[in-house]
Amino acid sequence: MGFLNEMEAKEVVEESLEQSQKIIKDAEQEAARVREHKTREIQDIFQERETSELESAKLGQKRKISALRTELLEQAICEATAKLERMIREKSSQYEKSLDKLIIEAVEAVEKAECFVPDEDITYAVMGDSYNPCDVQSNELEILANSRDHEFLQKELPELRKKLQKRKGKPPTLKLSEETLTCLGGIIVQDKDKKRIFNNTFEARLAKTKQELGNKIFSDL
Amino acid sequence: MSIEEIKTLVRLEKDGKEQLREAKERAESTIAEARKKASKIVSAAEDQEYYDSLLKELMKQTDAKKRLMEEETEKRIIQIRGTAKGAPMNDAISLIVKRVLGE
Numbered sequence: 001m002g003f004l005n006e007m008e009a010k011e012v013v014e015e016s017l018e019q020s021q022k023i024i025k026d027a028e029q030e031a032a033r034v035r036e037h038k039t040r041e042i043q044d045i046f047q048e049r050e051t052s053e054l055e056s057a058k059l060g061q062k063r064k065i066s067a068l069r070t071e072l073l074e075q076a077i078c079e080a081t082a083k084l085e086r087m088i089r090e091k092s093s094q095y096e097k098s099l100d101k102l103i104i105e106a107v108e109a110v111e112k113a114e115c116f117v118p119d120e121d122i123t124y125a126v127m128g129d130s131y132n133p134c135d136v137q138s139n140e141l142e143i144l145a146n147s148r149d150h151e152f153l154q155k156e157l158p159e160l161r162k163k164l165q166k167r168k169g170k171p172p173t174l175k176l177s178e179e180t181l182t183c184l185g186g187i188i189v190q191d192k193d194k195k196r197i198f199n200n201t202f203e204a205r206l207a208k209t210k211q212e213l214g215n216k217i218f219s220d221l
Numbered sequence: 222m223s224i225e226e227i228k229t230l231v232r233l234e235k236d237g238k239e240q241l242r243e244a245k246e247r248a249e250s251t252i253a254e255a256r257k258k259a260s261k262i263v264s265a266a267e268d269q270e271y272y273d274s275l276l277k278e279l280m281k282q283t284d285a286k287k288r289l290m291e292e293e294t295e296k297r298i299i300q301i302r303g304t305a306k307g308a309p310m311n312d313a314i315s316l317i318v319k320r321v322l323g324e
Contacts, residue, residue: 003237004237005234005236005237005238005240005241006237006240008241008244009237009240009241009243009244009245010244012241012244012245012248013244013247013248013251015248016247016248016249016251016252017251019252019255020251020252020254020255021255023252023255023256023258023259024255024258024259024262026259027258027259027260027262027263028262030262030263030266031262031263031265031266032266034263034266034267035266038266038267038272039272039275041272042272042275042276042279043279045276046276046279046280046283049280049283050279050280050282050283050286053283053287054283054286054287054290057286057287057290057291058290061290061291061293061294064294064298065294065297065298065301068298068301068302069301072301072305072310072313073313075310076310076313076314076317077317079310079314080313080314080317080318080321083314083318084318084321084322087318094322095322097322098321098322098323098324101322101323101324102322102323105323186321200323202321205320205321205323206317206321209317209320209321212320213313213316213317217313217316218301218305218309218313221300221301221304221305221309
């Protein structure tokens with residue numbers, strides 16, 4: 001009997017050892033599964049966060065470069081404005097020739113009714129509410145300019161009229177308005193009824209140039 | 222069977238039962254220990270602090286990448302500023318003047 005009990009006791013101990021080994025083994029397997037799952041979860045979170053943070057950082061860097069290009073464009077505009085001011089102050093022939101070109105361009109635009117007023121500082125409406133391109137349009141156009149340029153333009157008018165007469169179609173009646181502009185340079189051309197107005201002042205052209213050049217300028221640096 | 226032999230058998234029986242009881246106790250204790258250990262093993266694997274610190278470590282790499290990108294951008298900004306000072310700025314000014322003058 002004692003021998004049987006001894007055998008059974010040995011078996012009980014052996015079984016408990018086996019069972020505990022199995023418990024540990026199972027736990028290790030479960031731990032490995034948990035670790036794998038959690039690690040994958042962390043990697044997914046990391047990938048997501050990294051992608052988001054790097055994208056955001058990239059965008060930030062792009063913004064910095066873009067801001068730099070804008071700053072350089074502003075600087076170029078500023079220096080170009082100073083150059084234009086000098087040109088006007090010195091009454092350079094380049095400026096006077098430019099006035100001719102700007103008037104002809106504005107006249108042609110008004111005739112085609114391609115009018116724009118990009119400069120907010122100059123409060124002219126592009127076209128009145130009553131404007132209808134099908135209406136018979138007035139052929140009487142007037143030039144508005146800075147008082148400083150009036151003398152030159154008055155002298156230049158006959159030459160301008162000649163130039164306009166050389167084109168096809170009926171030439172417009174062109175006169176210099178007594179109304180003056182406060183602008184850096186350039187002109188505004190409008191019809192008698194002020195329905196068609198083309199702002200060709202330097203301010204308007206600078207604004208248009210800035211808009212057109214935008215990110216193109218300095219983009220190859 | 223003599224009394225002595227019977228006594229011996231009774232003692233052996235008693236000893237055997239005692240031995241078995243002890244063995245069962247030891248077995249229970251061993252299994253309880255194993256369960257405790259197993260619980261610790263699984264808990265350790267589930268420890269959120271470990272995974273948080275792992276993520277933190279990984280994010281340090283991302284921070285390093287971001288710093289590198291920033292450094293590269295700063296270099297690029299210095300390079301653009303340097304290059305723009307010369308001919309590109311003069312060309313841009315001339316282009317703007319020409320456009321404004323309608324040339």
